[in-house]
Structure formats: structure tokens, C-alpha cells
Amino acid sequence: MARHEVTVIGGGITGLAAAFELTGGARPLGEDGPKVTVLEASEHFGGKLGATTIAGVVVDAGPDGVLARRREAATLLEDLGRADLLVPIDASGASVFARGQLRPLPDGMQLGVPTSWRTLRSSHLLSTAGLLRALVDVVAPRPASRGHLQDRTIGGLVETKLGHEVVATLVDPMLGGITAGRVAEMSAAAVFPQLLEAGQERGSLMKALQGQMAAAAPPPPPDGEPRPVPPAFVTPVTGMHSIPTLLVEELTRRGVTFLADRQVTALRRRGGSDPGWSVDTDQTTTSADGVIITTPTDAAAELLRPHDVEAASLLDQTEYSSVAVVTFAFPKANLTLPTHGTGALVPPGTQHRRGPLDGRRYLTTAVTFLDRKWPHLATKEMVLLRASVGRIDDERLASLNDDEVIEIVGLELAELFGTMPAPIDVTVTRWMASLPQYRVNHLLRVGGIESAVDRLHGVEIAGAAYRGVGVPACIASGRQAAARLSELLARG
Ligand SMILES: Cc1cc2nc3c(=O)[nH]c(=O)nc-3n(C[C@H](O)[C@H](O)[C@H](O)COP(=O)(O)OP(=O)(O)OC[C@H]3O[C@@H](n4cnc5c(N)ncnc54)[C@H](O)[C@@H]3O)c2cc1C
Numbered sequence: 001m002a003r004h005e006v007t008v009i010g011g012g013i014t015g016l017a018a019a020f021e022l023t024g025g026a027r028p029l030g031e032d033g034p035k036v037t038v039l040e041a042s043e044h045f046g047g048k049l050g051a052t053t054i055a056g057v058v059v060d061a062g063p064d065g066v067l068a069r070r071r072e073a074a075t076l077l078e079d080l081g082r083a084d085l086l087v088p089i090d091a092s093g094a095s096v097f098a099r100g101q102l103r104p105l106p107d108g109m110q111l112g113v114p115t116s117w118r119t120l121r122s123s124h125l126l127s128t129a130g131l132l133r134a135l136v137d138v139v140a141p142r143p144a145s146r147g148h149l150q151d152r153t154i155g156g157l158v159e160t161k162l163g164h165e166v167v168a169t170l171v172d173p174m175l176g177g178i179t180a181g182r183v184a185e186m187s188a189a190a191v192f193p194q195l196l197e198a199g200q201e202r203g204s205l206m207k208a209l210q211g212q213m214a215a216a217a218p219p220p221p222p223d224g225e226p227r228p229v230p231p232a233f234v235t236p237v238t239g240m241h242s243i244p245t246l247l248v249e250e251l252t253r254r255g256v257t258f259l260a261d262r263q264v265t266a267l268r269r270r271g272g273s274d275p276g277w278s279v280d281t282d283q284t285t286t287s288a289d290g291v292i293i294t295t296p297t298d299a300a301a302e303l304l305r306p307h308d309v310e311a312a313s314l315l316d317q318t319e320y321s322s323v324a325v326v327t328f329a330f331p332k333a334n335l336t337l338p339t340h341g342t343g344a345l346v347p348p349g350t351q352h353r354r355g356p357l358d359g360r361r362y363l364t365t366a367v368t369f370l371d372r373k374w375p376h377l378a379t380k381e382m383v384l385l386r387a388s389v390g391r392i393d394d395e396r397l398a399s400l401n402d403d404e405v406i407e408i409v410g411l412e413l414a415e416l417f418g419t420m421p422a423p424i425d426v427t428v429t430r431w432m433a434s435l436p437q438y439r440v441n442h443l444l445r446v447g448g449i450e451s452a453v454d455r456l457h458g459v460e461i462a463g464a465a466y467r468g469v470g471v472p473a474c475i476a477s478g479r480q481a482a483a484r485l486s487e488l489l490a491r492g
Contacts, residue, residue, distance in 0.1 A: 012047020112174030130165030
């Protein structure tokens, strides 16, 4: 029997993970597997897993690590025989800019939501009024909603229970920051289902979250010896950007065809009784028994519109935020950074308090001390620092050139940390329309997209816009789409 042909559209981590699974995953299928082609619009494979060179050091310019409790990236590296590459994060904690200065985040939070009023009080993050409002959750908890809701906004839910200041100072910078979004619009069911569950209870939100944490904690060891705390984040010592390189090398050995600079412009049915597809780019037409679309939703919508208007219009509703990563190398001498943690968060409402930008909102949303977080990046002479800028409700990035971004971020770093020395080097990496926003009822919409795509025999859709933005979720999404398609093709 002739080998099946499968085309993967989009060569980001989702598409590469899909190609890996199609060719057998940990156990390569060789000639027994399908012939796979990956079509990528840009010049390189990896999508958001990009790199930049700063003062001669290659560092990640997109994701720089993954949540350790999500195992998909570690499993992928194991399947590639490179589990040895993973290293744990070396520091913990972070600061947040609150009430005029940087202050350490309290311990024991769940994705930015505090679980103890006493810890919140000793953090000195909130005003007296904000602290008293949060106390209501302990002494006279507010019911979050009448009855069971399928979804709520994270911001609305936490505000009802703990007050606005907790949302503005903690939840928005931490949880909103992950996708450069705002929690006032973010889906609890899609992003933080445990919060939705805890928020449905009549009593205290903080107590309900504490209960969940206790239930999820491993039982104490019988010998009573304290267990080492597992790291929260891990990364390959060669950088996240090395994962696509490893995948492309392995997949090339498996015979996968990689075509860069090939923007897919149309998906056509082969016609007649033939259930297959033709995939067009400006330069090529590829014939396929199965197709996996892993592009952002705008491109996916255009490809699917002729075949299913409902899928296309649901895809059209996805909004993306634009961000930039500004990576600095500073000389170590004369630099006064907080001694605590891996970085600092800047709440959305933070304004400049002096200088030429007095009264304007901060462009910077977060700062990461890269070489403290990842010790393999540490050198004797310099500090590597990365500022994230841009948010869904802040469009200034599009109208600022790189020099202007660097100047504004430089002023903001000096306000946050004190006088900064002139950088040895600095780069700006823009990621326009890069982070999908999971708005309230996101999962309903995704369910609609998935069932519409299901009706198109031989097409799968996967990627960051659906069931998780993080790299592990994208790997899972790509591999699962590939497994479904392989099963379908095997059934004939
Ligand atoms: C700045 C930043 C920091 C992040 N930090 C983290 C982090 O620390 N940890 C974490 O887990 N996640 C992080 N993320 C999220 C994560 O990196 C992304 O969600 C994930 O990499 C998306 O992968 P993807 O393959 O689904 O999409 P993409 O990487 O966007 O890949 C899609 C590919 O499709 C291609 N394409 C588009 N249109 C077409 C077309 N018509 N034809 C062919 N190809 C097309 C694109 O060129 C692209 O290469 C971060 C994201 C950003 C932007």
C-alpha cells in the first residue's frame, strides 16, 4: 500500500511536535509511517522559540523556560534522547512594584491569587483599605455567583471575593502578564479552572484554594525527612530555541521534508471521490491525505473559510496581544538590583513619577534577571536582563521604533532599580500579534472550532490559540492532533 502523505502547515513548536508524532514519536516508524512535509511561511522553523545574540551570548528571545509540572517538553526531550539537557531554575520568588517601590511577592500564592491573609498583610503590598477588603474573604466571605457558572472572568471572580487591589497588584501582573492580557477579560475556565471551582463555593476563596493545595500536595514521607522542593521551571541548557533545532535534525533523519519561506495560501479538496487535499503556496502545491494546521488563527481562518464558514468565523474572534522583549547586557559593577528573586513585575496601572514621561503609563510589564534565573548564562563581567513590554490594551509598541523602546525601558529600569550603567549591548525582539487571549467562554468557542474542523475529513487544527498557550500545551496539542490524524488514516 502507498504511504500516506501528511502536510503540516506552520513550523512552530506545535507543527514540529505534530511532525514528530506523525513519524512515530519515541519509536520512529520509518517507511511504515506517512510521508510528512512541513510548510513554514518564515525563513526558519521554531516560530516563537526564537533567539537573540547579546554581547556575544545567544539567549532565548521568546519563551525561556517551561513550567516543570507540565511534563510535555521534558517527555519530548526524553523521546529525542536529550533529557540530559534540562536544567532547573536557580532562584525563586520575584518582586512587584506596589505602593511606590519594589516589594517581594508573598509566598503560597496560586497563580497570583493569595491564599493567606496573614501572609498578604506581612507583604505590605496593599493599602490598609485594600487589606481590609481582602479580610472580608476571611470574616464574611462574599458568594461569588448565584449557582454554578460555566465560566467567569478571573478578574471579576477575584475582585468579588478579595477586592480590586488584590487584582490590580497581584493577579493582573502575574496571570495577565503570562499572555500580556488583562484578567478583567480572561476566562477562569480556560486559564485557571481551579479558581473557578474554588470561586463557586460559598465560603472563603483563600481557604478553598488552600484546601486544593493541601489535597494536591504529596503525602509526607514516612521517614519524616523533608523532601527537596521540585523546581517550578526548567529549560534546556542550550536554550528553548534549541528544541526546534533538535527536532528538525531528527525529523530530517526520518525523511521529513521541510520547506521554509512557503506561506500556505489555500487548502483545496482534491475533488471527486478522492477525500484528500491539495495545499497551495505561491510556489508549490502539495498533495496530502491529511493536513494539520498549526498557524495562528488568522491564517487558519483563511484556509478553512471555503470549507466551513462557522469554523472560520469562530477563529476570526481570537485576539492577540503584541509584545517585545528587550534584552540588555549591563556591566556588573555599579548595578543595584534587588537581591531577591528572578525578576520584577509592573502592574498595568503603574505610572512614571518623574522625568520626561511623568504621569505616563509604564511600557515595561516585567523584568527578568536572566543570568540569575538560568545560572548557565552567568558571567563574571555582566548581568543579562530582559524587559517585556506591551499588553493587549497598550498599543504604543506599534508606533515606537527600537531606539525609542530602548530609551523608555531604560528610564523605567532606572525608576525601578536606581541609576543604571550604560548597557554593553541591547537588542529588541518584536513579537507582533503573538499571544492569543483566552476570553470568557473561550472553551465553548474552541469546542465549536474543533467540532467544525472534525467534520472536514482529514484536517486537524492545533496550537497556542486553543487549549493552552505555553510550550508544553502546544507540544501536547500538536502531538494529539497527529495521533488523531494517524488513527483516522489507519482506519482508511
Ligand atoms: C515573548 C514570548 C514569551 C513567551 N514565554 C513563554 C515561556 O516562558 N514559557 C512558555 O511555555 N511559553 C511561552 N510563550 C508562549 C509560547 O512560546 C507560544 O505560545 C508557542 O511557542 C506557540 O507555538 P505555536 O507553534 O503554536 O505557534 P507559532 O510559534 O506562532 O508557530 C506558528 C508558525 O506558523 C507559521 N505560519 C503562519 N502562517 C502561515 C502560513 N499561512 N503558512 C505556513 N506557515 C505559517 C508562522 O510563521 C509560525 O512559524 C511565550 C511567547 C512569547 C511571544
